[in-house]
Structures are given as structure tokens and as C-alpha cells.
Amino acid sequence: MSSLSTHILDTALGRPAAAVTVALEQNGVEGWRPLAQEKTDADGRIASFSAVPLTPGHYRLTAEIGDYFAADGRDALYVTAQIDFVIARPGSHFHLPFLISPWSWSTYRGS
Helix, strand or coil: CEEEEEEEEECCCCEECCCCEEEEEEEECCEEEEEEEEECCCCCEECCCCCCCECCEEEEEEECHHHHHHHCCCCCCCCCEEEEEEECCCCCEEECCEEEECCEEEECCEC
């Protein structure tokens, strides 16, 4: 079984993005199924998405970055940032951060 965490950094301001809603879904026979929804803490982190470990499969994380920028009074191009990923083999930890600004976003696999 695998575990999952994320971290959202506001690269425009050079600080963590707190209180961003992030949803975890899994794709299956009947389409996308919600698994969890969390908010980033004051350090921009969600340490764990589920008390239940993740099995191999197709998943996605969706961060509501438009709401985050709007709450700060900033215009933004993107409403959400989404990481679509596959867990091929059980047993790994996946740390998938978002680097966001009002006009771009990116990701990488962290540790």
C-alpha cells in the first residue's frame, strides 16, 4: 500500500499557501470517485490524505488555487491545478507538491 502527501508553495510571494482545498480522487470502472478532501495547513502542507493506504491505480489531486488567490484579492488565470498520476506498485510514499502563482503552476515528485 502507498501513502500520499502534498505541499503548496506560492512562488509569487515566496511562502506556503495556507487554507487551499485539495481533493483526492481515484479513477475506476464507474469513473472518478472522491476519496478525500483536505485543506493545507499554515505551512501549506497536507501530511496525509487518507488513513487507508492507497492501492495501485489512477488518481488525481485537484487544488482550488483560484479560491486561494481570490481570498487574497489577486486575479489569477487558473481556477484549479491538477496532478493526474498513477501508482503502479504498492509500498511507496508519494509527495506531490504544487508550485503556484497567479499565472502559472507546476509540480514534481518530492520526497
